[in-house]
Amino acid sequence: MIETREGYAPQSPETLSAYLSGIExxxxxxxxxxxxxxxxxxxxxxxxxxxxxxxxxxxxxxxxxxxxxxxxxxxxxxxxxxxxxxxxxxxxxxxxxxxxxxxxxxxxxxxxxxxxxLLEPHVIMRRGMIAATLYPRFAEDISTFMSRTLYFTSDLALPAGRKKAMIAAFAGNTALCKITEDLIFTDPYRVADLNRWTSPQLDPYAARWREDGDLKVAVSRLKLKFLSSAEAMLHGDLHTGSIMLTPEDTRVIDPEFAFMGPMGFDTGAIVANFLLNYFSQDGHATSPGERDAYGEWVLATLEAIWTSFREKFLALWRENPAGDAYPASLFQGAEGEGRLETERQSYMDRLWADTVGFAAAKMIRRILGLAHNIDLEWIGDKDRRAVCEARALILARDMMVKPGDYPSVSALAERARRVRRDVIRY
Incomplete structure (x- = not known):
């Protein structure tokens, strides 16, 4: 049933002027x-x-x-x-x-x-990347955004009472979480009315993904983490369509999916969107090799994003260890600090593994689920689009089922390069 609320009415250009004129x-x-x-x-x-x-x-x-x-x-x-x-x-x-x-x-x-x-002359990042625009500040800005929003809303930085209050404050955003739970973690792996893909080219891929037991177990583990791990306040929909920017300025928009969840979901969304754009480049090229240099910029920026994020997150942890997790009283002296630093590095390794898995889920849903990326959708030739999408699906399946094969962002970037050279047969 459509929600009604006293005083609510959808605005239009005709009604909005009168409303805004009353706000000084x-x-x-x-x-x-x-x-x-x-x-x-x-x-x-x-x-x-x-x-x-x-x-x-x-x-x-x-x-x-x-x-x-x-x-x-x-x-x-x-x-x-x-x-x-x-x-x-x-x-x-x-x-x-x-x-x-x-x-x-x-x-x-x-x-x-x-x-x-009003953000002007900013553009939606996804559109800019389709046009092969370079954004030299982006890695610095998005790594700052992610490190600060995730660290300072986690148990590493917050007393337990404050963290639990944040969980309670966002707990009611269940409808938006349900969209994520179904459209990302469930529907692409079953017959669902809203699923769509480039057909008939990708029909065999969609069928195999619905029958792949290893893949369904792996995505269900990720879904369980999404459901149960309230690690930090997430943007919840942190893709290149939720970023407006110029080469000099970055703004993150549209956090209506925000909730307290696993950090790797946000970081994985950025990784997924960069990989999808990377694989789309051959579809947008008007001549062989035309987009190779830009594709390398995409992967180099992806590596810089994770490397900078990891460094900044660790620096915040060392400088602001105010949370109830890892109490300072347990790690006194040089030996204690050494043990804690080892644990910090292990924490980031675990977060990277989560990032790889969630990125894979995001990639698959954008090809076999309801809402797609224009990076791929705007490739007019269906055969060329399907080749780009099939390569992304092949990499995503491997990332989700075997995340341990991607111990670093550089290993992931190199694997993406190899998959992009694969000959695709339907």
């Missing part, structure tokens, strides 16, 4: 006569309405939750409360990372609506 801060940002404000609905995502509003002095972005999944329609109801969790996550991310998220100007709980900074 927003009115001052936009400037001029509200009747001259220019408003366009630009949402191209799966769930929400998104408006860009421009006035004489400036602009804002407005995001409003709908009571259903926009991609599917009213047959798939969705609670408006997801805007509450997005606002809460954005506020916490801003506290921890500053300008790596957009500034919030206004939040309306009743309308499930957030007015925020």
């Amino acid at each position: 801060r927003v009115r001052n940002i936009l400037g001029g006569d509200p009747s001259r404000w220019r408003i366009a609905e630009v949402g191209d995502g799966n769930l929400n309405l998104v408006f860009i509003v421009r006035g004489d002095a400036g602009g804002v972005a407005v995001k409003q939750a709908l009571p259903y999944v926009r991609l599917v329609g009213e047959s798939w109801p969705l609670p408006l409360s997801r805007a509450h969790y997005e606002h809460m996550a954005l506020s916490e991310q801003a506290r921890l990372t500053g300008r790596l998220v957009p500034e919030i100007f206004h939040y309306d709980e009743t309308l499930a609506l957030i007015v925020m900074e």
